Amino acid sequence: MTIRSIAVVGAGPAGLVAAQRLSSAGHDVVVLEKSRGVGGRTSTRRSDSEARFDHGCQFVSRIDASPRDEISSWIDGGFVDRWSPRLAPGTTTPEFAGEHWSIGVPAMNSMMKHLAEGLDVRTGWRVESIDRIDAGWRLRRADSKDVVEVRQVIVAVPAVQAIELMKSTGFRHLERLEDVQFDPVWSLLVEGDGVPELPFDAYGSTTGPLKWLASQSSRPGRGPQTAWVGLASSAWSREHLEDDSMSVHDALMKSVSELTGERWTASGTVHRWRHGIVANPLGEPSLVDRSRGLIACGDWCLGPTIEHAIISAESAVEHAIGMSIG
Numbered sequence: 001m002t003i004r005s006i007a008v009v010g011a012g013p014a015g016l017v018a019a020q021r022l023s024s025a026g027h028d029v030v031v032l033e034k035s036r037g038v039g040g041r042t043s044t045r046r047s048d049s050e051a052r053f054d055h056g057c058q059f060v061s062r063i064d065a066s067p068r069d070e071i072s073s074w075i076d077g078g079f080v081d082r083w084s085p086r087l088a089p090g091t092t093t094p095e096f097a098g099e100h101w102s103i104g105v106p107a108m109n110s111m112m113k114h115l116a117e118g119l120d121v122r123t124g125w126r127v128e129s130i131d132r133i134d135a136g137w138r139l140r141r142a143d144s145k146d147v148v149e150v151r152q153v154i155v156a157v158p159a160v161q162a163i164e165l166m167k168s169t170g171f172r173h174l175e176r177l178e179d180v181q182f183d184p185v186w187s188l189l190v191e192g193d194g195v196p197e198l199p200f201d202a203y204g205s206t207t208g209p210l211k212w213l214a215s216q217s218s219r220p221g222r223g224p225q226t227a228w229v230g231l232a233s234s235a236w237s238r239e240h241l242e243d244d245s246m247s248v249h250d251a252l253m254k255s256v257s258e259l260t261g262e263r264w265t266a267s268g269t270v271h272r273w274r275h276g277i278v279a280n281p282l283g284e285p286s287l288v289d290r291s292r293g294l295i296a297c298g299d300w301c302l303g304p305t306i307e308h309a310i311i312s313a314e315s316a317v318e319h320a321i322g323m324s325i326g
């Protein structure tokens, strides 16, 4: 079997930015992703009626006045545009929006699809184990005989999942990963008849079960289908984390009617982000175990946004290149 130079586990923003940079620098990179598509928490769901739901990441939030080069390149390439929704009276601007209300077009995952172009990305490839071999590491795919052998591994998945994956590797920073905490988020996706006509496109709230409600068709580049996404607050999501989908759906639909003062008779679906928003980051851009050729990165190293994930990926790339030279 050919030994590849680097495996990146996870095709969210951190994993894809790292893989793209390493590939551009001439490294032989393979990206392994458990889902059917790329994007991680920035993914977009499409319904049978072709409505698109940005049911995870809402904005390309920026943490500094000037965006990172990566985000500038998405804007220049037309993958990110401004959204100017009609806001409901009394709306609280969500803490995750940032100043610019920039979003991916035509969907939140469009930047991720762009990043994945030209890379060897294997979707549906859940890494089950990472085992030591003489030349480096053997990664095994869940429910399959498939393996990939590499010299270095970058694990770009939420911290809790990184612990699971790396616990048998001897990774020297395992304990540090345990300090990182995420808030869960329940998302509500509603479409079609039974959604009332509303005089606004977005509503942010700091009270009640729902903290955010947004019309998908008002976002640039989406289709005309009536489709809305609601996000439950961290407190409500935590309290109802293990509830069954049906009762979460019913509670959030009731909340939508209360919030808008209109009766919503449509039915929808819900999605649980168990590791949704970083609540307690690590405070370092990435974790590196040079002697083993292992790196862990992701938004959780620094904070709750895409931009934090990008900075973490940049740090991981620097270390990976340093290890391959050293």
Ligand SMILES: Cc1cc2nc3c(=O)[nH]c(=O)nc-3n(C[C@H](O)[C@H](O)[C@H](O)COP(=O)(O)OP(=O)(O)OC[C@H]3O[C@@H](n4cnc5c(N)ncnc54)[C@H](O)[C@@H]3O)c2cc1C
Binding pocket: 009, 010, 011, 012, 013, 014, 015, 032, 033, 034, 035, 038, 039, 040, 041, 042, 055, 056, 057, 058, 059, 060, 061, 062, 096, 097, 125, 126, 127, 128, 156, 157, 158, 161, 165, 185, 187, 231, 273, 275, 276, 277, 297, 298, 299, 300, 304, 305, 306, 307, 309
């Ligand atoms: C509801 C919600 C709203 C948000 N709103 C915003 C916002 O408005 N602005 C903003 O900037 N950020 C927002 N975020 C956060 C943003 O989505 C994250 O910061 C960003 O996606 C982090 O990127 P990442 O690559 O570190 O992790 P992820 O996006 O989580 O990517 C990790 C990837 O690893 C994969 N993976 C996990 N385990 C394995 C395995 N064993 N094998 C293979 N693959 C695996 C996952 O499937 C996933 O694709 C939001 C998140 C949520 C959930």
